Amino acid sequence: MGGRTKSSRSDSSGKVYDAVRLIPPGKVATYGQIACMIGKPGRARMVGRIMSRTPAALRLPCHRVVNSQGRLAPGWDGQRSLLVAEGVLFRNNGLVDMRRCGWDLLL
DNA sequence: TTTATGACCTGAG
DNA sequence: ACTCAGGCCATAA
Numbered sequence: 459m460g461g462r463t464k465s466s467r468s469d470s471s472g473k474v475y476d477a478v479r480l481i482p483p484g485k486v487a488t489y490g491q492i493a494c495m496i497g498k499p500g501r502a503r504m505v506g507r508i509m510s511r512t513p514a515a516l517r518l519p520c521h522r523v524v525n526s527q528g529r530l531a532p533g534w535d536g537q538r539s540l541l542v543a544e545g546v547l548f549r550n551n552g553l554v555d556m557r558r559c560g561w562d563l564l565l
Numbered sequence: 566t567t568t569a570t571g572a573c574c575t576g577a578g
Numbered sequence: 579a580c581t582c583a584g585g586c587c588a589t590a591a
Contacts, residue, residue, distance in 0.1 A: 489573055500586055502573040507588060510572050523572080531572040551579090 470496055471508050478509075481522040484545040485561035486554050488526045522561075528554035 473496040480495075481487045489502040489509075498504070509520050509531070521540040524530055528549070530537045542548070547555040554560075 490575095493573090500574085502586080503571075504573090504587055506572045508572095520572090525572075526574060529572090534572075537572095 470498060470501070470504065471512075473497075474505055474508050475512070475516060475518055478518045478520060478523060481519055481561055483519070483522075484559065486522045486524045486528075486541070486546060486556070486559055487561045488524060490526060491561070492523065524554055526556075528556045528560075530554070 474492055477492045477495040478487070489505040490499075492505045493499055493501040505523075506525075509523055512518060512520055521534075521537045522544075530541075538548070541554065546559045549555050
């Protein structure tokens with residue numbers, strides 16, 4: 459292919475979607491974690507942007523993606539209910555209990 | 566081009 | 579608990 463590769467168009471979106479699909483029910487993953495999984499450490503912000511633009515039709519468990527503090531997505535009413543329904547534990551401050559529900563491959 | 570904004574992260578005070 | 583600063587990157591104006 460000669461010529462400039464147009465690329466740069468959220469090429470990562472497909473991989474992000476795949477990674478999100480792997481998060482087991484009852485657990486949550488952070489944006490930074492997803493970024494690492496797709497081989498782009500430090501790109502947490504990009505993951506967040508992709509999530510915000512993810513079509514609902516894909517039916518991804520995007521409610522299982524939270525920030526490293528365990529805070530839920532702003533302006534999304536219902537994320538909390540979905541997580542609670544799966545057994546995710548919340549602390550009194552309204553944040554997810556990352557120590558128990560953070561998806562760590564170690565354990 | 567520069568500036569500002571955003572479902573971010575980590576560290577420091 | 580909070581704010582700030584520095585780092586990261588895509589988009590919009």
